[in-house]
Amino acid sequence: MSASAPSLIVGSAVLSFVVSFASVRMAMAYAQRRGMLDEPGRRRSHSMPTPRGGGIGIVLGALVGMPSALLLLPVSPGAATTAAFSVSVIAVAAIGWLDDHGSLPIRPRLLIQLAATLLLCVAVASYTSSLLWAIPLLVAGVWCINLHNFMDGIDGLAAQQAMFFGAAYAALAWSAGSPALAGAGLALGAAATGFWWFNRSPAKIFMGDVGSATLGLIVFALSAMLWAFRTNLLWPALIFSSGFVVDATLTLLVRMLRGARWYTPHREHLYQWLVRRGASHRKVALGYFAWNVLVCVPVAWIAFRWPAAASMCFGATYLLGAAVWRTGKHSCLRRRERHVSA
Template sequence: MIPAIGWLLSSFLVAWLSARAAIAYAHRRGMLDRPGQRRSHSIPTPRGGGVGIVVASLLCLPGVLLGTAEPWPPRVLIGLLVALLLVALAGWWDDHRSLPILPRFGAQLLAVLLFAVASGVAGLSWWWLPVLVLGGAWSINLHNFMDGIDGLLAQQAMFVGTGLALLAWGGGQEALALAAGCLAAASLGFWCLNRSPARIFMGDVGSGSVGLLIFAFTVMLGRAGAWLLWPALILSSAFVVDASLTLLSRFWRGRRWYTAHREHLYQWLVRCGLTHAGGGVIYMTWNLLFAAPLAWLAWSHPRQALPTTMGAYLAAAALWLLLKRRCLRRRSNKDRHVAA
């Protein structure tokens, strides 16, 4: 237990210290997100603080995944670290100067492919390779899309990391449990500087890396026990539903899905007068009152795991539609009042 606490504290401190250093670095390099029509903040804010989560993961994951009584295969760890480096470097480049979508997406696909191949070599069925590549790329991008208000992505990473750690611990995977716990601890270290009002934003270097790590730990959990995959997917339901339904709605309306916008539910909540902290409370309320209990239900009743997961996502989609319509109606009434 003492070494585990040490790894968790190290992850927290490395992420916090690195994020503090990133604030000064961003000011020197002019890496500031400035307010605009498609942004939800009102003052210029440095970006790139998510590098702390990356540094903490690169330093702690080797010791965590290889230093326990039942270590993970070295090939899986190497594949994970190389993938993390690729995604983080592409995000870091994009935080400094805009990186075109094709090279950025290509780096993400290569990163996920490397991790998937490493998992396949270690015993995962090769039939899963296309699913893993597409799922990993979507996880990276959806977490990037959902990083738009203070503290939201960091608190989600804390929740999902903690949930994955508990699932792995319950499944007898102590090394994976500690690895997911380190992600949660590192996210907490960054959140201390990112909570509203944010002193620094995560940036693409952090959002893409968090998406990759959540995806990788979910896959590793499913590899340890297929029945653990369903509760793990429930933990991410809030972000997956918001990002997916927003993307589908933009496709349906013929809009460019890859351009900056303010059409996610969390952005509409802020546009309708809710604070950044208030928007985060809504997502955490779903996580604690619905996602966590349903994940426990799927874990404790494996035979009902699939219908429980489907029910969780349907409920999240229904809530998304309800809140989105309320925001649109409130915005429309406000615009008519201003026009009058």
């Protein structure tokens, strides 16, 4: 491994942070001038008009640091995959940026997401045993984009998750022998940190679709590239995302089973219920961070060290996550019933 690899990794991360931080500062002024404000409402968790679109900082920071790490560091996923990644990120970010300026119909947004994700999936699948892998990858990619959009609803939560995922992913990829993927992960974490500084509670700016949708695509892309590099590494990567995946997936399934219009805005995720029952944004975000550190990190380490047990570690994490989700929801509902009866 080249002695310059650590320096390149750190350099990419620092550059991503600086570009993100500066871009968010400019986005705050831009959003105020253009009237890009999220107003408080029944389906929202904030009480003051707040600028949106700050996720453009994450996008620009990631585009500066991640492709350079993927191309210049050892064990690169290749120029074709890196190019597909960059084009996909730009496409999803662009449609999200337009949506932040004025709500777009769901069809053009979904079509762009599908096309961008398919391009990336074909590039990744071309390094596997069959291009047919692009089909399940496409489904996973589009869901990852949208679940991150769903989970971006309170101050600091989505950015905090991206910081954790980026850092944990970087450690995993470095340990597995891929400095290129490690550098890309750390660049993502650094770009998310540049935004988080302004988005932590009380938030000065929100991520917007430009940030949340693109963030979902990037998390998917990194996970897919790690899977293509070494199949068994997918399990610990998925464990890192378990908090968001469990909350978004179970909430969606319950809404569908109830016959609700699941694609419309709502406040039914666990993190939203916790805020509605009186917990602060900071406290809820801390709870998700505790899950990441106390559950995901040690279980992912076991999955990495003992590949034969990796799938069982993945299953156990998601079952435990589902149990925590159900317990949390029931607790919130009981407190609501006591409040109403009082």
